[in-house]
Amino acid sequence: MSTAIARLKEEFLRKQGEDAAVLVTSPENRFYLTGFLSSAGAVLVTPKKAYFLTDFRYAEAARRVVSGSEVVCIKKMNDTLRELMEQDGVRRVFVEFERLTLKQAHDFEEAFAKSGIQVEKGGALDGALQELRTIKTPEEIQKLREAQKITDDAFTHILDYIRAGRTEREVALELEFFMRRQGAEGVSFDFIVVSGKNGSLCHGVPSDKVIEDGDFVTMDTGALLHGYHADMTRTVAVGHVSDEQRHAYDLVLRSQLAAIDAVKPGVPCEDIDKVARDILEAEYKGAFEHSLGHGVGVEIHEWPRFAMGCKTLTQPGMVVSVEPGIYLEGKFGLRIEDLVVITEDGCEDITQSRKDLIIL
Ligand code: ZN
Ligand code: ZN
DSSP states (O other), X not given: OOHHHHHHHHHTGGGGOTTEEEEEOSHHHHHHHHSOOXXXXXXXXXXXXXXXXXXXXXXXXXXXXXXXXXXXEOSSHHXXXXXXXXHXXXXXXXXXXXXXXXXXXXXXXXXXXXXXXXXXXXXXXXXXXXXXXXXXXXXXXXXXXHHHHHXXXXXXXXXXXXXXXXXXXXXXXXXXXXXXXXXXXXXXXSOEEEEGGGGGOTTOOOOSOBOOTTOEEEEEEOEEETTXXXXXXXXXXXXXXXXXXXXXXXXXXXXXXXXXXXXXXXXXXXXXXXXXXXXXXXXXXXXXXXXXXXXXXXXXXXXXXESTTOOOBOOTTOEEEEOOEEEETTTEEEEOBEEEEEXXXXXXXXXXXXXXXXXX
């Protein structure tokens, strides 16, 4: 049985009684529980056993990867689920309230009712999975480190590539090619590469805009490796910078370092956000409107959030981004983003790329 399924059994299923099971069907949570990526399948965990159900397209590959769960090759998913639950004495099954479509929920209810099995849709399973996924195991942290390493190497590589005359799209493509050549399975998300006045678009799409002397170039990138997502932003300057650009850069960097310094276990997440926000707002009111950070893992945005109103307490094993920025419409924008792992007595910044102001 995978560590994740064992944790789910121990921390959730065991508390639901002897007749309860969990059924996980979303791709993200299936991958989290089994380490196997597929477009179709289901993880069923009963008090007696764990099963991974999939069709013939994936069954052979699944048997090579999935350990501890019986791989069941299905023809009709819901009938097989019902039969397995009946065989294991299940009367209630918890499903993913937040990730199922209405149709899937309806079909489960209709199919399982034939054996008198009740579908539990209250969101309890979603909460349990979120809680598990929020605290990364050492193996998961290692995967994130390796994904981040490719991302860091891509940044080093791109410094020699960026120059006035290149377009944002060319830079984004070069970053992606580099990461894939280094073994990345893909990219964590569509890269953001914005320059000059486009820099104020904090989630801007790389365009054919040509990078010019005096531009800031902001690159928000990340490699996907072993199913885990890296996430990093760096802003560099081309040719020269104005006093205002330099001042804004120093301020964002100062706010990020202060926030990272404040990360330790037992702190409400909103307090970390506030450390950076107060520094930025003192000089640039209204120029930092997104939250400071988010968890990363098998999805690019996970729990927790370093955000106003997030009362969740930080805990060792959380991996969260710290990404303050300043966005000045019609002028420029910048952001600096690292990933930190919360440790027993503070945090470790797993992003290695330099972040002093680089002028290419
Ligand atoms: Zn990012
Ligand atoms: Zn991010």
